[in-house]
Amino acid sequence: MQIKEIQDEIVDEFSMFDDWMQRYEYMIDLGKSLPLINEKYKTADNIIKGCQSKVWVHAELEEDKLVFTADSDAIITKGIIAILIRAFSNQKPQDIIDADTDFIDEIGLKEHLSPTRANGLVSMIKQLKLYAVAYQTQLN
Amino acid sequence: MIDVTEIRKDFPILKREVNGKPLVYLDNAATSQTPQQVIDVIVDYYQNYNANIHRGVHALSQEATDKYEVARQKIQKHFNAKNSYEIIFTSGTTHSINIVANGFTTLLEKGDEILVSAMEHHSNIVPWQMLAERTGAVLKVIPMNLAGELLMDVYDELLSNKTKLVFCNHISNALGTINPIKEIIDKAHAVGAAVLIDGAQAAPHIKADVQKLDVDFYTVSAHKMCGPTGEGMLYGKEEWLNKLPPYQGGGEMIAEVTFEKTTYADLPHKFEAGTPNICGGIAFGAALDYMNAIGFEAIAAYEHELLEYATQELLKIEGLKIYGTAKNKTSVISFNIEGLHPYDIGSILDKLGVAVRTGHHCAQPIMDFYKIPGTVRASFSFYNTMDEVDVLVKAVLRAKGMLE
Numbered sequence: 001m002q003i004k005e006i007q008d009e010i011v012d013e014f015s016m017f018d019d020w021m022q023r024y025e026y027m028i029d030l031g032k033s034l035p036l037i038n039e040k041y042k043t044a045d046n047i048i049k050g051c052q053s054k055v056w057v058h059a060e061l062e063e064d065k066l067v068f069t070a071d072s073d074a075i076i077t078k079g080i081i082a083i084l085i086r087a088f089s090n091q092k093p094q095d096i097i098d099a100d101t102d103f104i105d106e107i108g109l110k111e112h113l114s115p116t117r118a119n120g121l122v123s124m125i126k127q128l129k130l131y132a133v134a135y136q137t138q139l140n
Numbered sequence: 141m142i143d144v145t146e147i148r149k150d151f152p153i154l155k156r157e158v159n160g161k162p163l164v165y166l167d168n169a170a171t172s173q174t175p176q177q178v179i180d181v182i183v184d185y186y187q188n189y190n191a192n193i194h195r196g197v198h199a200l201s202q203e204a205t206d207k208y209e210v211a212r213q214k215i216q217k218h219f220n221a222k223n224s225y226e227i228i229f230t231s232g233t234t235h236s237i238n239i240v241a242n243g244f245t246t247l248l249e250k251g252d253e254i255l256v257s258a259m260e261h262h263s264n265i266v267p268w269q270m271l272a273e274r275t276g277a278v279l280k281v282i283p284m285n286l287a288g289e290l291l292m293d294v295y296d297e298l299l300s301n302k303t304k305l306v307f308c309n310h311i312s313n314a315l316g317t318i319n320p321i322k323e324i325i326d327k328a329h330a331v332g333a334a335v336l337i338d339g340a341q342a343a344p345h346i347k348a349d350v351q352k353l354d355v356d357f358y359t360v361s362a363h364k365m366c367g368p369t370g371e372g373m374l375y376g377k378e379e380w381l382n383k384l385p386p387y388q389g390g391g392e393m394i395a396e397v398t399f400e401k402t403t404y405a406d407l408p409h410k411f412e413a414g415t416p417n418i419c420g421g422i423a424f425g426a427a428l429d430y431m432n433a434i435g436f437e438a439i440a441a442y443e444h445e446l447l448e449y450a451t452q453e454l455l456k457i458e459g460l461k462i463y464g465t466a467k468n469k470t471s472v473i474s475f476n477i478e479g480l481h482p483y484d485i486g487s488i489l490d491k492l493g494v495a496v497r498t499g500h501h502c503a504q505p506i507m508d509f510y511k512i513p514g515t516v517r518a519s520f521s522f523y524n525t526m527d528e529v530d531v532l533v534k535a536v537l538r539a540k541g542m543l544e
Contacts, residue, residue, distance in 0.1 A: 020159070020491050025542060028484075052483040052499045052514065073513060074481035075543060112487070 003095055006087050007103040014107035023108055027079030034082045037069040048123045053077045055120035059131035066093050066135055068128060072120065080104075080112055080121060088128055093139060096132035101125055142434065142442040147523050150175040150430075154523065161493025164528045164535075169313050169472050169519035170497050171363045172344060174427075178366055181426040185419040193418055194392060194409070208418055211425030212408070218428045219358065220349040221375055225407040228374040228381070229421050233340040234263040236359035236374035239411055240336055241267035243384030244305060250276030252304040255295070255333075257319065258284045258509065259312040262502045264338045268307060277304070284509070288315040288464040292323065303333040310342030314501040314517065315464025316447075316472030318342070325355050334380065340364055340372075344521065345443060345470050347436040350375050362420065367427035371420030374411070381407050388413040439522045443471040446520040450529045457536060463506075463515055471520035474501070477536070480543050482516045488539035489516070494532055 001009075017023045041058035048055040053074035060067050068089040072078045087103070088096050104113055113121055148154050151173045156163050165173060185207075191200035193208050209224075216224040230236045248254075254268050258281050272279045282295045290308075306328040311318050321337050328335045336357035339348055344365040350358050357380065362371040376384070386393055386404055390413030395403040404410045431439065450473055454460055459478035476482055486498030499514040500507045507514055518532055 021542070024488065024491070028543060052486075053481060054513070074483040076484045076487050111490075 003087055003091055003099045007099075010083060010087065011103050011106045020108065024076065027083075027109075028075055029079075030082040031072075031075040031078035034078070034085075036078065036081065036085070037071040041069065042071060048120045048127060053120055055081065055124045057124055057127050057131075059128075059135070061135050061138070062090075064092055064139065065090050066096060066132055068131070070124065076112070077121060080109060081124065083107075083109075084121075084125065084128070093132040093136035097129060097136060142438050142522055144442070144523065144525050147434065148525075150177065151523055152176060152179070158493045158495070159491050164494045164531050166518040166520060166524065166528070166532060167495045167497050168344070168521035168524075169341060169364070169517065171369065172366050172521055173523070174368070175366055175430050177430050178368070178423050178426045182368065182419055182423050185422055190419070192415055204418055204422075207422045207425075208416075211422045214425040214428050215373055218347065218432065219360075219375055220351050222351060223378060226375055226378055226381065228376065228408045228411045229416050230359075230372045230374050230411075231370050231417065232361040232363070232372035233338060233359045236357075236372055237264055237267050237336065237338065239374055239387040240357050240376070240384065241271045242387050244271055245274050246385060247383065248275040248277045248304055251302065252277040253298075253300070253302040254279050255282055255298055255303055255306045255328075256280070257282045257290055257308040259288060259290070259315060259317060259319075259503065259506055260307070260309060261313050261338065261340070262504070264307055264309060265505070268305075281505075282308070284317075286510075287466050288312065288317045288469075288506075289466045290317075290319060290324075292320065295324070296327065299327060299331050299333070301331055303328065303331050306333050306335045307338070308335075309338040309340070310348065311345070311470050311472075312464065312503070312506075313341045313472070314474055314503040314506050314515070315466065316341075316469040316474070316519075317464055317466040318346075318468040318470055320468075321355070322353055325353055329354065341470070341472075344431075345436075345440055356380050362424040362427060365427055366430055367424040368417075368420045371417050371424050373424070378407065381411070384411075386410050386413070390414040392416070434522065442522050443520055446524055446526070446529065447471040447473070449526055450518065450520065450532065453529060453533045454536070457533070457540065459540075460536070463510055463512070472517060473519075474515040474517045476512060476515050477540055480540065482514045484543050485516050485536065485539045488542060489532075489535050492531075492535040492538065494535045496532075 042056045046056045046058055053072050055072045057070045068085050070081045153173050189200050189203045191204045193205040212227050213224050215227045254277050283291050308324055310321055325335045334356040337355050339358050340361045343360045356377050358375040360373050363369040393405050393410050393413040395405050463474040482498040497517045
């Protein structure tokens with residue numbers, strides 16, 4: 001599936017929730033249930049520090065697609081990471097570079113991407129794109 | 141006694157809703173809210189007498205200058221400084237500390253020692269680290285115990301004739317501890333060291349008397365005590381302010397300028413380069429008027445009741461731990477719930493209309509000391525109510541239920 005299609009699917013899922021409580025409960029479940037990153041990649045090099053919570057990201061090229069794994073010490077942040085991974089992982093680097101993240105607004109989680117939250121997510125998205133740029137260069 | 145219902149009418153922002161819920165504002169240690177009386181002063185300035193000060197001969201400039209200098213006198217009187225020119229207007233505590241840290245560059249030698257407490261805000265650590273790097277002086281830390289109280293016997297051992305400067309906050313922003321600053325000051329003076337007390341967290345709760353304390357420098361931010369942001373003050377003893385070189389060059393701080401040499405203006409203007417935050421200074425004075433009309437004793441007594449009630453109710457929550465349990469503390473409660481991240485708790489509290497701070501509170505060494513990523517911090521002001529404490533407790537319970 002294309003990134004845009006996956007994003008639309010996520011927006012559809014979230015539209016079924018009536019209020020923030022249900023959205024958050026879903027995210028907390030996502031955060032709890034997903035094994036996100038191999039422990040050996042939770043290194044100082046892979047850490048993105050926010051003042052609020054930490055995020056680890058690892059990227060690997062599998063054939064022509066980029067596979068991301070990530071984790072966070074905060075569960076809501078982890079839930080959003082799970083959503084981001086679903087949208088961006090296992091995609092071609094160029095598609096990741098071109099993709100936007102507006103769907104986060106649409107599912108009502110915009111505040112978590114605000115710089116004031118300083119939770120590492122904004123930097124995480126930037127890091128995903130940087131990995132994509134790096135691997136795209138490699139593929140060229 | 142405080143009539144909190146009446147007081148709340150002064151704060152328009154307290155009537156608003158957040159995420160569809162009535163705002164419960166418990167982030168007062170980060171910034172306090174502004175009463176209508178201060179907002180009116182800000183509006184009046186821009187509507188009626190906005191002008192640059194200290195140089196115009198026209199009526200507006202005179203009027204603005206007079207009000208600005210009256211504000212300086214109000215601050216002088218409030219903190220009981222000997223002279224009004226010992227009050228330097230700054231953009232806030234961080235600016236105030238940097239003036240002093242910069243000034244000491246020429247006064248320190250390699251091997252001199254600077255003591256700093258273990259519970260400082262980054263703004264009272266980093267400028268001294270930079271000063272130590274510039275001068276070759278050594279930065280030493282006064283440790284604390286698990287309750288968040290400074291180990292005064294270790295302080296005694298650290299003090300020596302090498303000690304040139306001691307820095308400590310009056311009240312810790314992350315823990316609420318009220319430090320024994322009189323003892324810290326007297327002991328530092330006994331070895332000939334100067335003392336800077338960061339009063340940012342204390343000024344909203346305690347009226348400090350700088351002469352009685354015999355403190356060399358005391359710093360305050362207006363926005364933590366019902367005033368505007370971008371405004372604060374540095375108190376310095378006249379002899380020290382005369383010794384320190386100016387921090388920034390520019391207009392206002394000069395006596396005479398030629399391309400060969402500039403002579404500096406007298407105090408306080410030597411440290412007030414450029415056009416200051418004129419409206420901010422005047423509003424700072426108005427904020428002091430407002431708080432003094434309520435009375436600092438009444439404020440402290442009421443906030444203590446809020447602290448005791450909130451502590452008692454929060455501790456009923458299973459797995460909740462409070463960081464900072466000093467005997468002598470102000471209305472700040474830093475806490476975590478076992479197994480939960482403060483960011484997650486804070487995010488859900490926000491959805492419930494409760495504003496708290498989460499994170500390391502710009503005091504990472506404290507978080508490292510307790511080996512935690514951060515805390516949730518609820519900080520109370522005299523306009524908070526017991527009902528709001530109940531809302532906080534319910535919201536924390538709800539967050540706990542969702543996250544576990």
